[in-house]
Amino acid sequence: VVGFDRYREDREAIAQALAERRGAVLVPAYDDPTIIAGQGTCGLEFARQLAEAGVELEALVVCCGGGGLIAGTATAFAAVSPATAVYSVEPAACDDTARSLAAGRRLANPPEARSICDALLAPEPGAVTFPINLRLLRGGLVVTDEEVRAAVRFGFETLKLVIEPGGAVALAAVLAGRLDPAVRTVGVVISGGNVDAEIFADIIGRR
Amino acid sequence: VVGFDRYREDREAIAQALAERRGAVLVPAYDDPTIIAGQGTCGLEFARQLAEAGVELEALVVCCGGGGLIAGTATAFAAVSPATAVYSVEPAACDDTARSLAAGRRLANPPEARSICDALLAPEPGAVTFPINLRLLRGGLVVTDEEVRAAVRFGFETLKLVIEPGGAVALAAVLAGRLDPAVRTVGVVISGGNVDAEIFADIIGRR
Numbered sequence: 001v002v003g004f005d006r007y008r009e010d011r012e013a014i015a016q017a018l019a020e021r022r023g024a025v026l027v028p029a030y031d032d033p034t035i036i037a038g039q040g041t042c043g044l045e046f047a048r049q050l051a052e053a054g055v056e057l058e059a060l061v062v063c064c065g066g067g068g069l070i071a072g073t074a075t076a077f078a079a080v081s082p083a084t085a086v087y088s089v090e091p092a093a094c095d096d097t098a099r100s101l102a103a104g105r106r107l108a109n110p111p112e113a114r115s116i117c118d119a120l121l122a123p124e125p126g127a128v129t130f131p132i133n134l135r136l137l138r139g140g141l142v143v144t145d146e147e148v149r150a151a152v153r154f155g156f157e158t159l160k161l162v163i164e165p166g167g168a169v170a171l172a173a174v175l176a177g178r179l180d181p182a183v184r185t186v187g188v189v190i191s192g193g194n195v196d197a198e199i200f201a202d203i204i205g206r207r
Numbered sequence: 208v209v210g211f212d213r214y215r216e217d218r219e220a221i222a223q224a225l226a227e228r229r230g231a232v233l234v235p236a237y238d239d240p241t242i243i244a245g246q247g248t249c250g251l252e253f254a255r256q257l258a259e260a261g262v263e264l265e266a267l268v269v270c271c272g273g274g275g276l277i278a279g280t281a282t283a284f285a286a287v288s289p290a291t292a293v294y295s296v297e298p299a300a301c302d303d304t305a306r307s308l309a310a311g312r313r314l315a316n317p318p319e320a321r322s323i324c325d326a327l328l329a330p331e332p333g334a335v336t337f338p339i340n341l342r343l344l345r346g347g348l349v350v351t352d353e354e355v356r357a358a359v360r361f362g363f364e365t366l367k368l369v370i371e372p373g374g375a376v377a378l379a380a381v382l383a384g385r386l387d388p389a390v391r392t393v394g395v396v397i398s399g400g401n402v403d404a405e406i407f408a409d410i411i412g413r414r
Contacts, residue, residue, distance in 0.1 A: 156369055156404065156407070157404075160368060160369040161367060161369065162362075162363055162367040162368065197363065197364075197411040197412050198412065200363070200408075201407075201408030201411060201412055204407065204408060205408055
């Protein structure tokens with residue numbers, strides 16, 4: 001494990017240099033067609049379970065950092081459930097995808113952007129992921145860190161799941177009423193439980 | 208919600224009096240054939256998933272308080288997977304079922320018995336559950352509270368599940384090596400995530 005300063009160093013550059021020095025293959029976190037396709041199996045699996053249950057979603061909300069998971073998932077839903085409106089969800093402070101979707105082009109987060117959702121701090125939408133998301137998403141939702149904490153607590157108390165903050169943003173959007181209340185059938189992708197014990201304990205202990 | 212002192216009052220008597228006063232039906236926690244049958248659907252569901260996966264368990268470990276969940280689950284396995292050895296797991300301080308199985312008759316816990324597994328503190332095996340368990344179980348395993356804490360941490364860190372201490376005893380037994388290492392195919396029933404935030408935070412924060 002090679003540590004780095006998220007706010008002063010570039011993890012992609014560090015990884016690229018390491019890979020070149022060691023002759024290793026760099027596996028990108030999101031901005032790659034095969035990674036997007038792999039992450040899209042989340043959408044295929046979800047759609048298969050929905051078909052078995054005889055349910056068609058009006059809306060689907062998915063967490064969004066670099067945009068790989070949602071690009072793949074939206075691609076799957078576009079094929080098997082095109083009537084479902086797919087929304088990205090981001091921390092309000094790092095809403096690059098929401099703003100980029102509205103603008104029709106890639107916009108970056110300000111360097112001072114901070115959120116407890118450490119999995120969703122990509123600086124801007126991916127070059128590969130964004131054109132897919134621009135074509136397939138209905139729009140971008142945002143949630144505050146306090147709404148994310150409430151969703152993590154909901155996961156603990158009600159779902160009995162350990163959800164990391166970044167994995168809880170889509171759940172947070174639903175709990176915070178970000179979707180039109182007329183939408184009755186909503187799918188929520190919860191992704192990631194990689195959270196430090198101290199952070200989790202702090203969140204579930206707060207009221 | 209009516210509070211009571213677990214160590215000085217009798218919850219069954221309190222509930223019975225309440226039910227009589229209000230003309231309500233008392234639903235017992237475990238010592239009732241229909242409750243046992245309902246809890247046994249856990250075994251039926253587990254067995255169906257195993258059949259779909261083409262797996263036969265050598266051993267199955269199940270948490271045990273009053274013995275309803277394991278009596279029902281063992282009844283299901285006796286029907287569909289009779290070669291599977293089913294073991295109860297209890298906190299070492301409240302090992303009434305393990306001792307009762309060994310003795311062939313119901314033995315109570317000492318009144319001073321204490322454990323963090325607050326769901327498993329029934330004073331003795333049930334009058335209805337015990338004869339079933341005596342007939343169907345291979346034996347009774349026990350785990351220490353420290354082993355239970357390690358299992359709850361394993362749930363948090365690895366399974367990403369919120370497991371209450373009493374629901375983690377079967378997992379604790381496997382992690383602590385209580386089963387013969389020659390047994391290669393083990394089923395574990397994890398049941399219950401009803402744990403206070405402070406207790407959970409304390410457990411996951413400890414090393």
